[in-house]
Amino acid sequence: MMKIQKIMVIGAGQMGSGIAQVCAQSGFQVVLNDLKDEFLDRGLGVITKNLTRQVDKGRMTEADKDQVLANITRSTNLQDASSVDLVIEAAVENMEIKTKIFEQLDEIAPKETILASNTSSLPITEIAAATKRPEKVIGMHFMNPVPVMKLVEIIRGLATTDEVYQAIEDLTKALSKVPVEVNDFPGFVSNRVLMPMINEAVYTLYEGVATKEAIDDVMKLGMNHPMGPLTLADFIGLDTCLYIMEILHEGFGDDKYRPCPLLRKYVKAGWLGKKTGRGFYTYE
Numbered sequence: 547m548m549k550i551q552k553i554m555v556i557g558a559g560q561m562g563s564g565i566a567q568v569c570a571q572s573g574f575q576v577v578l579n580d581l582k583d584e585f586l587d588r589g590l591g592v593i594t595k596n597l598t599r600q601v602d603k604g605r606m607t608e609a610d611k612d613q614v615l616a617n618i619t620r621s622t623n624l625q626d627a628s629s630v631d632l633v634i635e636a637a638v639e640n641m642e643i644k645t646k647i648f649e650q651l652d653e654i655a656p657k658e659t660i661l662a663s664n665t666s667s668l669p670i671t672e673i674a675a676a677t678k679r680p681e682k683v684i685g686m687h688f689m690n691p692v693p694v695m696k697l698v699e700i701i702r703g704l705a706t707t708d709e710v711y712q713a714i715e716d717l718t719k720a721l722s723k724v725p726v727e728v729n730d731f732p733g734f735v736s737n738r739v740l741m742p743m744i745n746e747a748v749y750t751l752y753e754g755v756a757t758k759e760a761i762d763d764v765m766k767l768g769m770n771h772p773m774g775p776l777t778l779a780d781f782i783g784l785d786t787c788l789y790i791m792e793i794l795h796e797g798f799g800d801d802k803y804r805p806c807p808l809l810r811k812y813v814k815a816g817w818l819g820k821k822t823g824r825g826f827y828t829y830e
């Protein structure tokens with residue numbers, strides 16, 4: 547059985563830093579990789595802030611926090627993949643970039659190393675085809691915010707072996723997360739169900755059925771969702787929502803996946819949600 551001890555996380559953004567934190571907190575050695583030192587600084591800053599909050603709340607000692615931080619080493623060189631058992635890629639959602647990263651990883655990493663992608667919407671089978679080890683390529687889709695959300699959607703590519711699936715399922719449990727197995731189709735399960743709901747919420751706003759606050763209240767108070775769909779869209783990023791809807795629309799061809807024109811308009815305006823200070827709502 548494959549033993550995973552050392553994990554490289556590629557990308558120190560919102561998802562990558564969360565994944566690195568969770569792995570380090572569970573005692574794994576983590577190599578956090580990004581293109582520039584300033585990106586690593588920012589990611590490690592977020593991790594440190596999250597851990598400090600745990601210490602302040604009495605859930606973690608200062609010594610534990612130091613240990614977690616000591617489990618993470620910095621890297622701006624993909625060659626560092628030569629000493630890891632698993633790579634979890636959380637770079638930008640762009641097929642060309644991901645393919646290039648996987649091609650390089652395939653050259654650098656030991657032949658036993660599993661190559662996972664945190665992609666939320668790109669086909670694992672196609673990413674795997676960029677390597678000479680498609681049987682060791684798998685999707686490991688964490689949810690945002692990673693330290694809080696229990697789910698890891700594990701996506702089997704066409705060639706992924708049972709042994710590799712099992713190793714990733716075991717790892718997910720070791721991270722105190724809950725694995726759910728899915729096959730490789732557009733949007734997997736999470737975004738195939740979530741994004742059409744968000745898109746439909748945008749259509750109800752577009753058609754003047756109700757105000758944004760009313761739409762969010764219906765889903766929050768009526769369906770017990772922690773956030774309304776328009777707030778959640780702002781939180782995910784409207785560009786990401788549009789991008790995933792387009793993948794669903796292209797992948798299935800069905801009109802039910804057609805992105806709402808209002809969603810396109812907001813993205814064109816640069817109103818991308820929380821990260822730009824304005825989406826359906828405005829943020830400080």
Ligand code: CAA
Pocket residue numbers: 596599666688689690691692693694695736737772773778782
């Ligand atoms: N990082 C770390 N911890 C965070 C956090 C973050 N970014 N945001 C919130 N938390 C923690 C808080 O510290 C707090 O912890 P304690 O209870 O231990 O103090 C806890 O989460 C609750 O936070 P708040 O009280 O501030 O606020 P809340 O009760 O509204 O919870 C939330 C925040 C967990 C984000 C909640 O609103 C929620 O569950 N929202 C929906 C999230 C969701 O749907 N995520 C999936 C997005 S889709 C995706 O990720 C997949 C994709 O491919 C697009």
